Amino acid sequence: MPELPHIEVFRRHLDATSLEKTIAEVEVRDEDLVKGVSPAELARRLEGDRFVGSRRHGKYLFAGTGDGPWVLFHFGMSGFLSWFEDPDRETDYPKVLWHFEDDGVLIFDCMRKLGQVRLVEEPDDWISEKGLGPDALSEGFDRTAFREALSGRRGYLKSALMNQEIMAGVGNEFSDEILFQRKLHPKTKVKALSEKELEAVHDTLTHVMETAISARMETENLPGRFLLPHRDEGAECPRCGGEIRRIEVSGRGSYFCPECQGEEPE
């Protein structure tokens, strides 16, 4: 579930709750989720320090300590961040907890354990080592950059949108939303689109993601015409009332409206 808009909402939540507070204890409940560093080392390098700022790159979130290391969060399919003022409150599957002095606790919850927490010295180095493309909403990644990044691709547009080396941040759910808003079938190939159409896809991507962030990813705040709350086989299309269908595209469950988005190309 967590894609760029979710990550940005987590980031703002972290900024609003967890900056400039001394970290009293880092509690690792499940060390499977902590990568590249032992739980003891993670605690040693953070305890007594504090977070001073954060940044996002695609689906990755970094919380910086100023002179010290950054904590990297990746949320896998089921991860999220929660903060409670009451230090005894917990989520259902807490994996790593940052207990602050003067109360307050930041919880990394990850039911399906595909997320991770690690320490990095410099986010930019880590991003380039990883081979991640530009953050999908970053300043420089405009319609031209988007079109050029996709040129020559032979596969599905959906796959290209989700390819983190081309651009970082779009996942399965938002790729469906972008295709729905553009009225493109999930099996549309990149090659089938003109330059103009590709640029329109970029504009839609930007609009959809920014709108979702403004709504803080809360269903009731999303525009009525969004597919997201109706991503279910047999659900009603929020645009035409047709029936939402599910197909597999490159092994990913893809939801779309055959009425709006047409039949399978070719």
Added chain:
DNA sequence: ACATTGACCTGAGAGC
């Protein structure tokens, strides 16, 4: 070089 598929992991929800 690029594209696609399956494994990873675990619990929710559906169906019987």
Added chain:
DNA sequence: TGCTCTCAGGTCAATG
């Protein structure tokens, strides 16, 4: 009630 099956979703290694 309780069991079994499918599905969710991001990433990476393996395969095409």
